[in-house]
Amino acid sequence: MADSNLVDRGLLKTLVPPSALNTENFNELARKAVVEEVPQGRTIFKAGDTDRKSVYLLQGEVDLVMATGQKLPIKSGTEAARHALGNQQPRKHTAVAKTACKITRIDSDLLDILLTWDQMSGIEVGEISVSEEQGGEGGEDDWMTRILQSKAFMQVPAANIQAMFMRIQEHPVKAGDVIIKQGDDGDYYYIIKHGKCKVTRPSKTGQELILASLGDGAAFGEEALLSEAKRNANIVMTTDGVLMRLAKADFNQLLKEPMLNWVTRKQAEEMVQKEGAVWVDVRLDSEHAANGIPGSMNVPLFMLRMKADSLPAGKKYILYCDTGRRSSAGAFLLSERGHQVVCLKGGLNAG
Numbered sequence: 001m002a003d004s005n006l007v008d009r010g011l012l013k014t015l016v017p018p019s020a021l022n023t024e025n026f027n028e029l030a031r032k033a034v035v036e037e038v039p040q041g042r043t044i045f046k047a048g049d050t051d052r053k054s055v056y057l058l059q060g061e062v063d064l065v066m067a068t069g070q071k072l073p074i075k076s077g078t079e080a081a082r083h084a085l086g087n088q089q090p091r092k093h094t095a096v097a098k099t100a101c102k103i104t105r106i107d108s109d110l111l112d113i114l115l116t117w118d119q120m121s122g123i124e125v126g127e128i129s130v131s132e133e134q135g136g137e138g139g140e141d142d143w144m145t146r147i148l149q150s151k152a153f154m155q156v157p158a159a160n161i162q163a164m165f166m167r168i169q170e171h172p173v174k175a176g177d178v179i180i181k182q183g184d185d186g187d188y189y190y191i192i193k194h195g196k197c198k199v200t201r202p203s204k205t206g207q208e209l210i211l212a213s214l215g216d217g218a219a220f221g222e223e224a225l226l227s228e229a230k231r232n233a234n235i236v237m238t239t240d241g242v243l244m245r246l247a248k249a250d251f252n253q254l255l256k257e258p259m260l261n262w263v264t265r266k267q268a269e270e271m272v273q274k275e276g277a278v279w280v281d282v283r284l285d286s287e288h289a290a291n292g293i294p295g296s297m298n299v300p301l302f303m304l305r306m307k308a309d310s311l312p313a314g315k316k317y318i319l320y321c322d323t324g325r326r327s328s329a330g331a332f333l334l335s336e337r338g339h340q341v342v343c344l345k346g347g348l349n350a351g
Contacts, residue, residue, distance in 0.1 A: 007033040007058065007104050015056050016082045016286045017115060018106070025114040033104050044085070044095040044103060051091075053105040054084035060101025064093040073098060083290045087322075089349035108349070112323050115284075119301035119326065143193045143217050143244070160254040167250045171243045179243065180235040186225045188245040189255070192218045195241015200234045213238070222332070225251050259335040260328055262345040268318045271342070277316040282330040291348065293320065304330045308337045320344035 009030050013019050018029055035058065038044060044055060047067065057076050064072040064086050072093075074080050086093040089108075144165070173179065173195065180190075182201060192214060199212040199220075211233065214220065220235060225248050246254075263271065271277035272295075279296030281288045288298040299307050301321075311317065317339060319327035324347040331341040344350070 005034050006030065007035055011058060012104075014082055016290065017284050018111065020118070020284050020286070021114055022118050025118055029106065029111065029114055032110065033106055036103050036105060038097045038101050038103055040097055040100045042097045044097060045091050047091050047094045049091040050089050051105075052089065052108045054087055054108045054111055055095065056084055056104050056106065057081045058102040058104060061098040062101060062103075063096045063098045065096060066093055076101070083286075087291070087349075109323065112321070112325050116301070116326050116329060119329075143191060164246060164250065164254045167254075168244045168246045171245050173237045173241055173243055175237050175239050177237045178234060179237060180221060180231050180233065182231050182234050184231045186221065186231060187248055188221055189225060189248075189251040190219065190221045190235075190246075191244040192216055193242040193244050195237060195243070196239045197235050197237045197241075200236060201232075222251070225256070256332060260331055261342040262324075263318065263342045264345055265350070268320075268342070268344055271316060271318060275316055277318050277342075280317050280319050280330075281321070282319055282326050283321050287322075293348075296320075301326050301330050304333055308334055308339070311339060313339070316340040316342070318342050318344060321347050322349050323347040324350075 007030070009026075012030055012033055013026070018026065018033075021029060038060075044062065045051060045053075047065075057074055059076045061076070062074045062085060064074060066072065074085060084106075085095050085103075168191075170193070179197060194216050197214050198210050199214065200208050200210050203209045214235075221231075268277070268279075272279065279293050281292045281296045281298045282301045282304060283292075283298075284300050285298055288296070292298060311334070317334065319330050319334070319341060320343070321327045324343055324345060327343045327347065331343050334341045
């Protein structure tokens with residue numbers, strides 16, 4: 001595809017939420033954002049369509065036609081045009097080119113994955129610090145005791161815990177071994193049985209930046225498994241030791257899924273009315289402002305870890321995003337802290 005057919009990056013940077021992506025993920029999106037010319041009168045999408053595309057108006061005017069026949073005009077360059085047109089699945093409106101115009105259709109799943117990768121960045125650093133007091137020369141099963149006493153594992157059925165201990169693999173390591181390499185796919189969830197390692201990332205100058213040091217009982221690696229993201233840091237052993245590792249499929253089956261509960265929109269609304277449950281939008285504030293559920297809190301995924309401890313205990317929280325991907329990652333994080341959390345099945349795009 002010739003570069004002349006791609007959306008101007010300056011224009012792409014004004015769109016919501018692509019503008020929030022970091023440089024690497026923005027460039028990934030920019031390589032796939034193609035300009036499409038639409039003649040006057042042409043239908044761009046129809047009510048009832050499920051196309052999994054986020055359609056942005058780049059130039060010209062479009063009418064969003066409602067079921068009543070009422071038309072909502074959208075003009076390029078306006079605040080409304082920064083957001084995807086009628087961005088619900090199945091489509092609630094029909095979009096018709098009022099004038100000859102230019103649009104781009106971005107794969108909604110790709111955009112959502114890139115946003116999730118962005119906002120999950122740093123979880124390995126934020127989630128895995130363990131105090132020196134917890135390390136040390138404890139007994140052979142101390143790592144098991146610490147894991148079983150964590151809030152995350154308290155929510156996992158006993159049968160799953162038993163299965164986890166049967167499937168988890170002992171992995172001897174040497175000082176200098178690279179356990180996780182930034183940019184690789186997620187393959188294992190790790191627990192340090194004994195030993196120490198460091199979390200690093202390259203700085204802008206190319207030098208190694210040490211972000212954290214980890215010891216006995218620390219767990220890491222879940223962020224790439226939760227979000228289907230690439231690894232966002234390097235983890236290197238600083239001593240000899242032994243890691244316990246759980247394969248991705250086992251992590252998803254035994255740990256991730258038991259900690260995620262899905263509800264329909266109707267069930268969620270009943271929870272709000274009867275149980276005082278609270279809607280939490282984990283998308284960006286600009287996305288929330290555009291089509292957030294009325295009365296919902298907005299805590300973007302990348303802020304959720306910092307805000308988690310300030311959320312009132314005893315409340316039930318219903319997390320949502322466009323597809324369910326970001327909200328499921330957020331639900332796992334809140335569940336680790338003992339909060340009662342459910343996710344809106346299919347997100348807002350489920351209709």
